Amino acid sequence: MKNKYTYVWVSLVILVFGIIFIPKIIERIKTGTIIEHDRMNQTEADEPLNFIYLNNEKRKVPSFQFLNQDSLLISEKDYEGKVYVVEFFFTTCPTICPVMNSNLVEIQEEFRDFDNFGVASFTINPEYDTPRILKQYAEKYGINDMDWHLMTGNRQAIYDLANIGFNIFAAENQGVPGGFEHSGLFALVDKNGYLRSRTDDFGNPIIYYRGTISESQGENDEGEIQEVSILKEDIKKLLNE
Incomplete structure (x- = not known):
């Protein structure tokens, strides 16, 4: 008889636990509120990012110096101590550039x-994309972070x-819309x-990261x-390093 009552009580405890806690667990999974240190939430995404190697050496941004949308001279030294995204674009691009820069504006707001x-944007049509044109483009897209530089300068x-x-990849090609082609990738x-x-x-x-598709798409x-x-x-990972 004692074993029978013990079984009944254990069954009752399990039933109550299920009624109270299982719906909460399901709701946390649906809403994405499982905390960072939950064992179930620990994945390979927690691992540090890789370095990119070329000839057995870590690839580093080469030296550069160009004028930005405010006619200020900007170099790689202005990005020291910062995590940043790099893109190549042009203001009259009728295809992928609007999507790329809309995505970057979204990132700008998040960070x-x-x-x-910061963000470093280099035009591949520098003859047309003067600082004045780049300034107008920045205003059109809501690019206003002080560490987002749209740069122009020597074509080569x-x-x-x-x-x-x-x-x-970036090249002039009169056979494509806009007269220039590029990969649409972010570094x-x-x-x-x-x-x-x-x-x-x-x-x-x-x-590289594909920049031509939005999160909503x-x-x-x-x-x-x-x-x-x-x-x-x-x-976020690099900002926390």
Whole structure:
């Protein structure tokens, strides 16, 4: 008889626990409020970001010096101690640039309170994109963070920076809309000027982040997934280093 009553009480305790706590656990999963240190929430995303290597050396942002939208001379030294995102674009781009810069404005707002975060945008059409044009473009898109510089200058220096320095493709091509083509990728740089990224499913650094798809869109017609979300996560990691 004692064992029978013990079984009844154990069953009752389990039933009460399920009624009270299981709905709360489900709700936390739905709303994403599982705290950072929950065992279930610990994933590979908690690992530090990789350095990018070239010839067995960590890739670092090369020296550059260009005028920004306020006609101020900006170099890589202005980004020392800051985590920043790099892009190559042009103001008359009719295709991917508006999406790229809308995504970056969203990132700007998320990290506005961080003095050690910035963006470096280099135009690949410097003959047209003067500081005055870049200023107008900044006002149009709501680019107003003091550490977001839209830069213009010597054409060859910019193309060398893109294609050699960052290995992010950029070229003039009169056969494409706008007359220029580029990859639409973002590079992520740490506080010491090194390129960093997370790894893919095979353990290889992704190197760059896809900037041509918004978080709200999710994926494009080719089935490529947006990477703005993971870029935000990785910016936070570098800010906390």
